[in-house]
Amino acid sequence: MPYMTPITDLIARRTSVRAYTTQLIEPDKAARLNAFLASPPAGPFGTPMRFTLVTAKAGDAEALKGLGTYGQIKHPAGFIIGAMAATNTPEDFGYVMEQIILLATDLGLGTCWLGGSFQQSRFAEKMAVTPEETAPAAISIGYPAERLRFRDHLIAFIAKPRQRVPWDQIFFYDTFAAPLSQAQAGTYATAFEMVRIAPSANNKQPWRLVMAADQRTVHFYVQRAPFYAKQVNAGKMADLQRMDLGIAMCHFELTARESGLAGQWQAADPGLTPTPPATEYVASWMPS
Numbered sequence: 001m002p003y004m005t006p007i008t009d010l011i012a013r014r015t016s017v018r019a020y021t022t023q024l025i026e027p028d029k030a031a032r033l034n035a036f037l038a039s040p041p042a043g044p045f046g047t048p049m050r051f052t053l054v055t056a057k058a059g060d061a062e063a064l065k066g067l068g069t070y071g072q073i074k075h076p077a078g079f080i081i082g083a084m085a086a087t088n089t090p091e092d093f094g095y096v097m098e099q100i101i102l103l104a105t106d107l108g109l110g111t112c113w114l115g116g117s118f119q120q121s122r123f124a125e126k127m128a129v130t131p132e133e134t135a136p137a138a139i140s141i142g143y144p145a146e147r148l149r150f151r152d153h154l155i156a157f158i159a160k161p162r163q164r165v166p167w168d169q170i171f172f173y174d175t176f177a178a179p180l181s182q183a184q185a186g187t188y189a190t191a192f193e194m195v196r197i198a199p200s201a202n203n204k205q206p207w208r209l210v211m212a213a214d215q216r217t218v219h220f221y222v223q224r225a226p227f228y229a230k231q232v233n234a235g236k237m238a239d240l241q242r243m244d245l246g247i248a249m250c251h252f253e254l255t256a257r258e259s260g261l262a263g264q265w266q267a268a269d270p271g272l273t274p275t276p277p278a279t280e281y282v283a284s285w286m287p288s
């Protein structure tokens with residue numbers, strides 16, 4: 001693990017930062033980030049991916065408009081952009097980019113996820129995205145500007161950050177009919193909580209988790225919001241909600257491992273019926 005701070009502290013500390021000071025990222029911190037980007041961890045589905053840290057140039061923040069992103073980003077010191085093989089596994093991108101965000105958080109930097117469609121943009125040019133790749137999201141990065149925070153509050157009002165749905169609406173036990181209690185979650189309770197407070201596009205929190213009756217296996221599902229389902233079906237936007245699932249998988253796995261709970265991701269769809277509307281199986285955490 002590249003982190004100096006417990007993962008649960010980093011996850012709790014992270015928040016979307018949209019306004020930055022003009023301070024640049026110091027060379028030693030850039031070097032730490034670049035070392036991680038040079039050999040990123042593999043995602044659960046093994047999709048080839050690459051990431052680059054670029055210094056922000058004049059006009060970059062404005063150029064975000066029209067790429068499917070929302071909110072205004074002020075004075076970012078830089079961006080981390082990523083490209084992945086154009087496979088149907090956006091979870092991998094969310095899983096790895098979130099680990100990058102947690103490293104930036106550990107270094108005292110602020111970040112904000114920017115999801116959309118970057119392959120036709122000046123950002124993708126900076127990393128020469130090929131026709132075989134997609135560039136489904138980027139992050140802005142820099143030092144948080146305390147005095148410019150009112151913009152964050154505006155977005156806070158629109159996207160309701162830190163407002164999260166309660167356990168009983170997203171975590172279930174054995175079937176989708178029974179909410180999961182913290183007592184049933186047992187040693188996994190903190191890992192579930194770290195999923196609950198994760199960032200997601202428009203704060204939709206599309207993750208639905210079902211803990212199996214063995215109280216160790218956890219099945220992950222995505223519950224699609226109508227807006228994103230339409231955008232994805234029309235080919236207008238990357239599948240941001242499955243990227244959100246990758247973020248949830250990252251938080252769950254890193255927290256479980258830090259608590260000494262080993263396991264791995266597997267395709268083990270339990271075929272639960274009924275499944276709530278617009279809900280699809282993604283993957284399962286299988287303890288080892």
Ligand SMILES: Cc1cc2nc3c(=O)[nH]c(=O)nc-3n(C[C@H](O)[C@H](O)[C@H](O)COP(=O)(O)O)c2cc1C
Binds near residue numbers: 014072113114159161
């Ligand atoms: C995949 C993804 C895409 C996002 N895209 C944007 C974006 O384009 N613009 C923006 O301001 N915030 C974006 N966000 C940040 C979310 O709005 C934010 O995570 C959510 O509202 C929760 O707030 P918090 O991150 O402060 O906890 C995105 C988050 C994710 C995970």
